[in-house]
Amino acid sequence: MTNIKRVREITIEVEKVRVVSNLKKQKIICEICSFTTDFISLNSATQVFQINEEYIAQLARKNIVHIKIENEEILICLKSLMEAKE
Numbered sequence: 001m002t003n004i005k006r007v008r009e010i011t012i013e014v015e016k017v018r019v020v021s022n023l024k025k026q027k028i029i030c031e032i033c034s035f036t037t038d039f040i041s042l043n044s045a046t047q048v049f050q051i052n053e054e055y056i057a058q059l060a061r062k063n064i065v066h067i068k069i070e071n072e073e074i075l076i077c078l079k080s081l082m083e084a085k086e
């Protein structure tokens, strides 16, 4: 791997972390993770990770991404989503 490519990957990674840390998050107990994790809205998830709702639904059905419904809003377990994207 060239250094330039590596630097670019790190930059993208840092940018993603920056965007994720600015998201409106809610601390909720994720039954699948079995501890309190950050949940983000479905809208934020599709924007930040540039994936569509259908793809999230597919991952959720396979239990790769954890979802939760709170006050009629679909929330996504951020930890599971980050791991699914790797």
Ligand SMILES: [Zn+2]
Pocket (backbone or CB within 6 Å): 030, 031, 032, 033, 034, 037, 066, 077, 079, 080
């Ligand atoms: Zn989870």
